[in-house]
Each structure stands twice: as structure tokens, then as C-alpha cells.
Amino acid sequence: MDIKDIIKPENKVYGRTPVLKDNVMHYCPGCSHGTVHKLIAEVIEEMGIQDKTIGISPVGCSVFAYNYLDIDWQQAAHGRAPALATATKRLNPDKYVFTYQGDGDLASIGCAEIMHACSRGENIVVIFINNAIYGMTGGQMAPTTLLGMVTATTPYGRDPKLNGFPLKITELIAQLEGTCYVTRQSVQNPASARKAKKAIRKAFENSAMGKGTSFVEIVATCNSGWKMSPVKANKWMEENMFPFYPLGDMKDR
Amino acid sequence: MAEKILIKGNEAIAIAAIHCGCDGYFGYPITPQSEVMETLMKEKPWETTGMVVLQAESETSSINMVYGGACCGKKVMTSSSSPGVSLMAEGLSYMAGAELPCLVVNVMRGGPGLGTIQPSQGDYFQTVKGGGHGDYKMYVLAPASGQDMYDFVDKAFEVAFKYRVPAMILADGVIGQMMEKVEFRPMKPRRTEEEVKALCDSWATVGKGAHRGGNTITSLALDPEVQERHNIHLQAKYAKMEENEVLYETYRTEDAEHLIVAFGCMSRICQNTVDEAREKGIKMGLIRPITLFPFPKKEIDALVPQLKSIMSVELNTGQMVEDVRQIANGRVPVYFYGRQGGIIPSPEEVLEAYMKQI
Numbered sequence: 001m002d003i004k005d006i007i008k009p010e011n012k013v014y015g016r017t018p019v020l021k022d023n024v025m026h027y028c029p030g031c032s033h034g035t036v037h038k039l040i041a042e043v044i045e046e047m048g049i050q051d052k053t054i055g056i057s058p059v060g061c062s063v064f065a066y067n068y069l070d071i072d073w074q075q076a077a078h079g080r081a082p083a084l085a086t087a088t089k090r091l092n093p094d095k096y097v098f099t100y101q102g103d104g105d106l107a108s109i110g111c112a113e114i115m116h117a118c119s120r121g122e123n124i125v126v127i128f129i130n131n132a133i134y135g136m137t138g139g140q141m142a143p144t145t146l147l148g149m150v151t152a153t154t155p156y157g158r159d160p161k162l163n164g165f166p167l168k169i170t171e172l173i174a175q176l177e178g179t180c181y182v183t184r185q186s187v188q189n190p191a192s193a194r195k196a197k198k199a200i201r202k203a204f205e206n207s208a209m210g211k212g213t214s215f216v217e218i219v220a221t222c223n224s225g226w227k228m229s230p231v232k233a234n235k236w237m238e239e240n241m242f243p244f245y246p247l248g249d250m251k252d253r
Numbered sequence: 254m255a256e257k258i259l260i261k262g263n264e265a266i267a268i269a270a271i272h273c274g275c276d277g278y279f280g281y282p283i284t285p286q287s288e289v290m291e292t293l294m295k296e297k298p299w300e301t302t303g304m305v306v307l308q309a310e311s312e313t314s315s316i317n318m319v320y321g322g323a324c325c326g327k328k329v330m331t332s333s334s335s336p337g338v339s340l341m342a343e344g345l346s347y348m349a350g351a352e353l354p355c356l357v358v359n360v361m362r363g364g365p366g367l368g369t370i371q372p373s374q375g376d377y378f379q380t381v382k383g384g385g386h387g388d389y390k391m392y393v394l395a396p397a398s399g400q401d402m403y404d405f406v407d408k409a410f411e412v413a414f415k416y417r418v419p420a421m422i423l424a425d426g427v428i429g430q431m432m433e434k435v436e437f438r439p440m441k442p443r444r445t446e447e448e449v450k451a452l453c454d455s456w457a458t459v460g461k462g463a464h465r466g467g468n469t470i471t472s473l474a475l476d477p478e479v480q481e482r483h484n485i486h487l488q489a490k491y492a493k494m495e496e497n498e499v500l501y502e503t504y505r506t507e508d509a510e511h512l513i514v515a516f517g518c519m520s521r522i523c524q525n526t527v528d529e530a531r532e533k534g535i536k537m538g539l540i541r542p543i544t545l546f547p548f549p550k551k552e553i554d555a556l557v558p559q560l561k562s563i564m565s566v567e568l569n570t571g572q573m574v575e576d577v578r579q580i581a582n583g584r585v586p587v588y589f590y591g592r593q594g595g596i597i598p599s600p601e602e603v604l605e606a607y608m609k610q611i
Contacts, residue, residue: 072458075471084321
């Protein structure tokens with residue numbers, strides 16, 4: 001059999017979504033951002049909403065999300081993405097508006113903005129990447145850093161007496177009346193990535209139905225910040241992050 | 254002639270926003286300007302023009318909602334007073350960097366800190382010298398009446414969109430709270446989706462069409478050369494504004510030998526000072542900068558040769574006077590008179606202060 005007999009449209013099992021731009025990603029090898037970007041891009045393509053989607057990028061490693069997804073983007077100040085998304089959605093009710101935020105952005109400096117956007121039930125999608133560390137600034141403690149975890153600003157490990165406790169912000173978000181769908185997912189293997197993609201799709205569909213805020217947390221790795229190989233980081237996440245940040249839906253209505 | 258309605262300056266801002274086709278207002282209560290949002294909520298423009306009105310959780314959120322709306326090419330605004338505007342400084346810097354049009358109304362109160370709720374002009378520096386981080390300017394209008402408050406909303410949006418810069422109406426507690434007769438202008442409809450696209454599709458987040466790649470609104474440029482080029486571009490824009498957008502008023506300056514420079518409510522009080530000086534045989538005049546940026550540099554400069562002295566009169570400890578001194582450049586003495594804490598000097602008090610100097 002010739003190779004040309006195999007390469008036919010009907011035999012195609014996988015393709016790169018055109019919503020992803022042809023730019024080389026700046027993320028470290030092993031980082032979860034690239035996978036999550038791809039999942040969002042695929043959902044946008046499958047729903048046919050590329051011309052109706054506006055993304056809000058944060059401050060942190062994913063500030064450059066606008067270099068990778070071919071949609072209209074706004075780049076917010078640190079933590080303020082939900083405020084931008086609020087106005088964007090209210091002024092353009094026919095658009096799909098999502099924020100993409102890390103743990104420092106969303107759960108520390110942007111606590112007020114995310115809480116109130118969710119409390120008001122803005123019809124937006126929030127993608128929250130929780131890798132328990134500040135990646136871009138060089139691996140400092142995040143609000144979600146686990147107890148005992150070594151970072152640049154907790155060189156002897158996070159001590160609750162010195163540094164307080166890790167913040168389960170997604171559990172708090174689930175308590176807010178304005179949220180319709182709150183879930184925690186991961187992307188460290190194909191099965192988890194498929195589940196995360198389903199969650200992202202549901203979040204975008206909720207937005208179209210005007211059900212309120214959909215909040216998708218992705219427990220993620222930062223192998224550079226954690227100073228581990230990608231494989232070891234995935235294992236460390238499963239063993240240490242998942243017991244404290246258990247996966248699954250917290251709210252779906 | 255259109256009907257004149259007796260309203261507060263703050264209410265005039267709210268009504269003007271609806272009348273000039275504003276798309277969205279996002280605000281947070283603070284004295285002495287809370288009537289702006291209260292009036293909008295009472296008027297319910299979302300039922301008539303479709304304008305969005307939202308009470309945010311903080312001034313920080315308000316300005317970032319404005320940032321989001323402005324990214325979409327919409328006519329969006331907020332209002333606050335001095336401490337709230339300090340919180341907005343971050344957002345204003347971002348919007349200036351990202352070249353976004355918007356309107357912020359600052360009804361100034363006394364500071365520093367929580368200060369007083371009484372009127373002040375203490376935010377002149379913050380407003381015209383930046384306020385937030387980085388090299389940027391805003392288009393700044395200083396109203397002196399209820400009619401100015403009403404008219405400047407439309408004017409501010411016009412210039413903000415022309416140059417893609419944040420605009421500020423820098424009022425004070427007097428202008429915000431005082432009731433005056435205001436003449437309303439004909440209603441301007443809000444821009445349609447098609448009009449927004451026609452005007453802003455090249456840069457705004459109106460939804461990517463098949464005809465172009467995605468637009469990105471950002472103020473981030475890590476490449477030093479890109480950032481420097483951007484700064485030069487911004488400065489060129491500000492230079493154009495200085496060329497084309499200066500607004501000012503003069504009062505009895507034709508033969509004046511002594512000149513008062515005053516803006517906002519102080520410019521009205523100082524008109525009486527000029528009249529009283531003239532009655533005493535002193536040739537006094539007044540120039541009122543209406544735009545604080547761009548500042549009427551050439552206009553003041555042109556008056557200097559005929560003058561013996563200048564006095565800047567402000568509700569602060571001496572801010573605009575620095576700009577006036579720079580223009581006078583040692584050719585004539587430049588004095589300052591100001592009161593703080595919400596104390597408004599009378600015309601006589603200003604004249605007495607000026608007489609002591611000359």
C-alpha cells in the first residue's frame with residue numbers, strides 16, 4: 001500500500017485546530033498552559049465561535065495567551081480580568097467572554113474582582129490555572145502554595161504561622177449564588193485532558209444560555225518553578241496537589 | 254431655545270452621559286459625586302438608550318470595567334472623587350499605554366489621604382502630570398459651571414476617540430454640588446454595532462472577522478526598542494493635542510497689567526476680583542485654562558510682555574503655579590494664592606492677597 005492511499009480526509013483522526021496561531025509557545029517544556037490553550041482553542045473551533053469570542057489575558061506567564069489563540073484579546077492589569085470581562089459581556093451580550101488567570105492573579109491580587117464578578121453572576125467563563133506558585137516572577141509563594149512547599153519566598157517551606165494557609169478559592173466560589181458551574185480539573189494525561197475539555201465546553205455553553213458564571217479550575221504543574229522534571233512534576237501533583245485540591249464538579253446547575 | 258433645568262453639576266454629568274449616547278457607566282459611591290450614579294440608576298437608561306449602568310465593588314474595578322468596555326470601542330465612563338481616583342491610577346496608566354478612549358470624572362475633594370469631603374483643586378498635579386506610572390497624558394477639561402459639566406461629557410468623548418486617549422473632567426465639590434440652570438442639547442443616539450465596527454474594527458475587540466486576525470489590546474512591550482517607539486508615538490500624539498485642542502477663556506485682559514490665572518470654580522470667583530480691582534483703577538485681567546492638558550501655554554505666553562505680574566489662584570497649596578512660572582520664565586513675578594481644606598476664598602480676599610504682593 002502506498003502512503004498516498006492512507007493520507008485521505010476520511011482517515012484523518014487528528015488535526016491541529018486553526019484557532020491556534022502558528023507561533024512557538026514561550027512556555028517551558030512540561031508546562032500545563034500549552035495544553036489548556038489547545039483545549040480552549042478546540043472548543044472555540046468546535047462551537048464555531050471564533051468571531052464571537054473575546055479573551056482576557058492576565059498578568060503572569062499566560063499574559064501572552066494572545067500570541068497563541070487567534071481571537072480578539074484584551075490584556076488586563078494584574079487580577080483585574082473579571083472586571084474587564086464584566087463590562088465586555090454586558091456591553092456585548094452576544095459575545096463569548098472568558099478570562100484566563102493564574103493563581104496569583106485570581107486568588108491573591110484579584111480576589112475582589114473574581115468574587116464580585118462571580119457573585120453578580122456575570123455570564124462569563126473563568127479558566128483558573130492553579131499551579132501553586134508564581135511562575136513568571138521566578139517561583140514565589142502563591143496563595144495556593146501547599147504547606148511545606150519550598151518556593152523563592154518560602155525557602156524553608158510554607159509555614160502557616162509565617163505565611164498563612166493555602167487558599168481553596170474554588171470552594172469559596174462554589175458558594176456564590178451567581179455561579180452555575182464550578183469544577184476542578186487537570187490535564188496531566190489524555191484522559192484528564194479530555195475531561196477538562198468537556199468542562200471547558202460546558203462552561204462556554206452555559207455562557208450562551210445566560211446561566212451565570214462558569215468557573216473551571218485546572219490544577220496544573222509548573223515544573224520549572226517546582227524544580228522538577230515534567231514527569232516528576234505530574235507525579236508530585238497527583239500525590240500532593242490532588243489530596244488538597246480534589247478533582248471534580250463542585251456545582252452544576 | 255431649549256428649556257433650562259435647575260440641577261446639580263453631578264446630575265448634569267449623568268444626564269449628559271445619556272444624552273450624548275454613552276454606552277456604559279461603571280462606578281463606586283464616594284462623596285461629593287455620588288449623585289452621578291444615583292441619577293443614572295433613577296433614570297434607567299438601559300430601558301431607553303440601552304446604556305449599561307453598573308455599581309462596581311471598588312474604584313479599581315470601576316476603572317477596569319471601563320478598560321474592558323473601551324477595548325470594545327464603546328463610549329464608557331466612570332466618576333469618582335480624589336481618593337477613588339488614586340485607586341484608578343493603575344487603570345488610567347494601562348489605558349493610556351493601550352491607547353484607549355474613555356471618560357473619568359473627578360469631583361475633587363481635599364487631601365491628602367481621606368482628607369475632607371469639601372471642595373479642593375488638590376489633584377492638579379495628579380491629573381496633568383500623570384498620576385499613574387509611566388509617561389502619559391490625559392485630555393483634561395476643568396468645568397466652571399453646571400452647563401460646563403453637561404457640555405464637557407460629549408466634548409471629552411469626542412477628543413478621547415479622536416486621539417484614543419483617556420479624558421478627564423476635573424471638577425471640584427463646588428461644581429459638583431452647586432445647582433444651576435442647564436440647557437440640554439439634542440439627544441445623540443448610541444452608536445450601532447455597525448458604526449462601532451466601522452470606527453474601531455482596526456484595533457478594538459469587536460470580534461475577529463474572517464477579514465483579519467485577532468486584535469490584541471495590550472500595554473505590554475518587553476522589547477526595549479518597541480517600547481521606546483511606542484513612547485515616542487504617544488508623545489507625538491500629545492504634541493498634536495497641544496497644537497489643536499487647547500481651550501481657554503480670557504476676561505478683561507486687553508489692557509491688563511496684572512493677570513490672574515485660575516481654573517474651575519476659582520475662575521468664576523476671580524472674575525469678581527478683576528472687576529473690583531478695575532473699580533480701584535488697577536488694570537487686572539483673568540485667564541481661565543479650560544483644558545488643563547493641553548495647557549494654554551502660548552496664550553499665557555503672548556500676554557506676558559504687557560504684564561507687570563501674574564498670580565495663580567488655586568484651591569491647593571500651589572500646583573498650577575509651577576506651570577505658569579515656567580511660561581513666565583522670569584520675565585514677570587508669578588505669585589500664588591490658595592486656600593485648602595474646603596475653604597473657598599472670596600473675591601475680596603483674593604484681591605487683598607494680590608495687593609499685598611504688588
